[in-house]
Amino acid sequence: MVDGSLLGDANGVDPAPGRTKESGKWQKPRFSRKALMKCCLVKWIIASRKPQDKDSSDSDLELSTVRHQPEGLDQLQAQTKFTRKELQSLYRGFKNECPSGMVDEETFKSIYSQFFPQGDASTYAHFLFNAFDIDRNGSIRFEDFVIGLSVLLRGSVTEKLNWAFNLYDINKDGYITKEEMLAIMKSIYDMMGRYTYPCVRDDAPSEHVDKFFQKMDKNRDGVVTIEEFIETCQKDENIMNSMQLFENVI
């Protein structure tokens, strides 16, 4: 392509505007700057240096060219219950893993799946991703990450229960239906994998869901609201005791 165009332009330099074209006579090529710029080779070189158009709708490509800087340290400190040093440490780790500043869903799934090698954690990771991605923009930024962690680790019991409810409520409509709960339960059992003792029966998730609804759904209307949920959990000693479990994680 280059050869042909070069040859084509060797003596095919466009005459400057205003000059009459002398038909048939061979014009000595003028190496003016304009002529040079019009040379296809130069055009091609320049064109290849221009940044590529972002016409790809591939989310990976978008993410790799988009960078996100988090809000300032002070603002995050105000929004979360972490100390300055903890935030710094968290960000260092986060930035190291995700230099672009955001985690997309696929990466999130692969990260989370590493902790559960025996099972398939991708469905649960999907739900978890949606729970963290508060503004539903398809990627978790550092603020989402840290705010979520703040609730989970330093929040009050009510806040934690709220977070859990938000996780279960897949469509975020304020009610947990049986289908939603079943999906969540199935994804949790998926994480166990095939090789468990005793073997996971096919109806184990739904049986678990029924038990859950029996416990939580006070007015038997088939859905669990946030009030029912929090009320039931606060009455359950086991749940209340275990809420303190993960406070020392960071």
Add this chain to the structure above:
Amino acid sequence: MAAGVATWLPFARAAAVGWLPLAKKTMPKPPVDNTSRSDEILYVNVSGVRFQTWKNTLDRYPDTLLGSSEKEFFFNEDTQEYFFDRDPEMFRHILNFYRTGKLHYPRHECIQAFDEELAFYGIVPEIIGDCCMEEYRDRKKENQERLAEDTEANESTDAPLPPHSTPRERLWRAFENPHTSTMALVFYYVTGFFIAVSVIANVVETVPCRPPKGKVKDLPCGEKYDLAFFCMDTACVLIFTFEYLMRLFAAPSRCKFMRSVMSVIDVVAIMPYYIGLVMPENEDVSGAFVTLRVFRVFRIFKFSRHSQGLRILGYTLKSCASELGFLLFSLTMAIIIFATVMFYAEKGTASSTFTSIPASFWYTIVTMTTLGYGDMVPSTIAGKIFGSICSLSGVLVIALPVPVIVSNFSRIYHQNQRADKMRAQQVCMHLCFQTHLDRDRDSDSTALCVKNRSAFEHQHHHLLHCLEKTTNHEFTDEMNYSELCMTESVGFRTSRSTSLSSQQGAQNNSTGCCPRRVRRRAAMRLANSTVSVSRGSVQELDTLQFKTTTIPHQTRSSLNAQPDNLKLNCGEQDFTAAIISIPTPPANTPDESLPPSPAPIPGILRNTQATAYTHESFKISSL
């Protein structure tokens, strides 16, 4: 994006809050974490070059020197830093591994030096990133070949003879290496001389000499001076026979000697003479006898014992056998194609030399090798066109394998030159080199015994334990699973012990839940400590996969085996690998025959390179 597992574990654990309202059982207590929470900067002084890094960075890989408490041995109280008396250039790469999770191989560094540094810091070379792995492997292989050659050269007969050697051994050594004794050298030159004499005689006896008195026609010298040539030939053959018999006597392995190329050449060189002696003067067979005389020319190959260059050439041709074979094959194909085409193109012409396709072969060969004798020439236009295509393609086909052969020759030639240089050095230096090699080879195989279980493992273990409690099921491994499911569904009672307990020779299992669990617990603990024997082995999935042997997949048919008979042929390392290679995600597929190894490692796992993680995954499965 390297996913550092250690960084995300706290996040995964925090997310476990989502399981709490659903849990069927109470959650287990989290492990007590005594390590200080705040991150601090560590100072590492490597031969004067000061590096600084966060403590958390180094803690990412707790199975290495820098990530474990082993670095405390290098802590200098006075300067409050860790001092290593090693190469700072190499340390840069090591430290980058901690930072980025990928180990790169610096191309300008010596491969052995790099390996030594890795071994010192407790990093397994197998986790070198894909970008540098090929280069590393090539260099390593090249180095190993070179070392193997050197050791081979050292083992050669330059070393002084062992004190009590039989005359036979001495004789063999004299034959193989003429420089060792004067007699051997003399013999070497004498045989060389006689080979030359024999070859020249063969050549000269066909030259036409002046005819004897009374005759007109020219006679070949061989017939004119019949007796002289016969005497010379006899003398040469006697020498060769004597030499061959001596070699046969002295050879350590006579069968091997008789099969070797040189001895075949020897035999072929002297057989015609004896056959000629035995054969009667008969018209019919003398034709065949003449053919035999051709074999006398093989005597020239005996020179290859005397010339290293010839040996190199022969060795090159042997090592390029596949390229030569390809060349031959492609040439044959081309010859047949073009011969056919030329024949049919020239068929119509009267007085055409292309009488048949085999006759056209000759034209094709001569044209493709650009000889062009001109004895066969196409006359039709189509013939000429195809003829020109033939000659053009001939050049290409022949030119293709030639660079490969040339490069092989160059490599072998240089290797030989190096070998000569090495041999020119002192013997004691060779010996020192040898012992040094042995020592390094030994240190590679032994690894430090590190029995540390990191906080990371505890925490990950706890996380999985929480999941177990949530669903009220336990993790188990494939072996136990198949056994348990069989016992439950089929109703068999097996007396087969689990693989874990068989490692300690435990008794056969009962179907009770708690004893099994308790025993498995104990087994797991023991297995864990034995697994973390070699630091290198735990570090990476890939490593383990390379080291593993396949664990026989327990089929339903082997249910009633005796407990003690069931010796799974796995060492600790193998066991680890088998378990770790299980994690292929979709657990719902009814795939009975999931092979324990080598399962394809999912892409995610390959990229992790987190040592603690792999250790941990072993633990999961053994619950």
